[in-house]
Structures are given as structure tokens and as C-alpha cells.
Amino acid sequence: MEKIALFVDVQNIYYTTKQAYQRHFDYQRFWNQATANREVVAACAYAIDKGDSKQRGFQDILRYIGFEVKLKPYIQRRDGTAKGDWDVGITLDVMELAEQVDVITLLSGDGDFDLLLAKVHQRYGVSTEVYGVPALTAPSLINASQRFIAIDDKLLL
Numbered sequence: 001m002e003k004i005a006l007f008v009d010v011q012n013i014y015y016t017t018k019q020a021y022q023r024h025f026d027y028q029r030f031w032n033q034a035t036a037n038r039e040v041v042a043a044c045a046y047a048i049d050k051g052d053s054k055q056r057g058f059q060d061i062l063r064y065i066g067f068e069v070k071l072k073p074y075i076q077r078r079d080g081t082a083k084g085d086w087d088v089g090i091t092l093d094v095m096e097l098a099e100q101v102d103v104i105t106l107l108s109g110d111g112d113f114d115l116l117l118a119k120v121h122q123r124y125g126v127s128t129e130v131y132g133v134p135a136l137t138a139p140s141l142i143n144a145s146q147r148f149i150a151i152d153d154k155l156l157l
Helices: 010-021 027-035 053-065 087-100 111-124 139-144
Strands: 002-009 038-049 068-073 103-107 127-132 147-150
Touching (some): 002 010, 002 027, 010 038, 027 038, 038 087, 053 068, 087 103, 087 111, 111 127
Parallel strands (some): 002 103, 103 127, 127 147
16 A cells, blocks of 8 residues: 655645635545545645634644644734745655655645655655646646646535
């Protein structure tokens, strides 16, 4: 049985599915699809915490499904822009777990992860999968993965 580690860029998935489809991502359906006949070694969902009850409810759902939810506080700058980026945290966790699994599955459309996927495949021989909204996933990320799975109606609420 293949060993898998799942890494979810929650903000990226939220905004890309909202922009492309005006719908929400179905994390339970994703879990069922991605983990079928596989042993889950780790499953991390990286999110920004604004501290509201609706968001806490969503985080509880992710935990119930099987994800470890990692949170960073929401930071609003003086100029009105917001900061909340998990790229380094995701990268560190992927590198730490790559030797323990056969498959790294990343949910994100962020092209910044292309080098990461190429490196773990090259260094550890791990297979990489990316789930993303086709029109909003960086081509470099798609090309860096061994398998791209389009987020479409089957993975939406």
C-alpha cells in the first residue's frame, strides 16, 4: 500500500475555487479520492486564523476528516493589505516527510512550489500530485508534478 502525505494550502484552494466556480471545495470527497487504498502518513491543512466562529467550525471539520490544522494569525498591515503565507511552513513539512512516503499530494495552484516538487522527486524519488483549479494553477507547478488532478465539479460542494 502506498504511503501518502497530504498538504493543503487552504487559502489558495478557497480563493481559486471561489473565483473559478463560485463554490467551495469538498474536503471530504477529496480525502476519500486521494487516500483510497493508501496509508496516510501525514495530512496537514495550512490556514490563516481570523478567530471567527465560522472559521473555527471549518477548522473542526478539517480535523474531523483527518487533517492536522496549522494556523497562523491573520495580520493586517497599516496600508490595508493582509499577510498570511504558509509557503515556507509547507516547504519545510514536505521536505521533512518526503523520505517517509511514496506520494506527496499538494493542494495549491501556487507556482512557488514547483521547485519543491521537482526537488523531492529528484532527491527522494517520491511521486508528486497536485490538485488545483486548471485555469488558476501555475503551469510550472503542473509540469513539476508527476500527476495533476483538476479540481472540477466532482470535488466541489
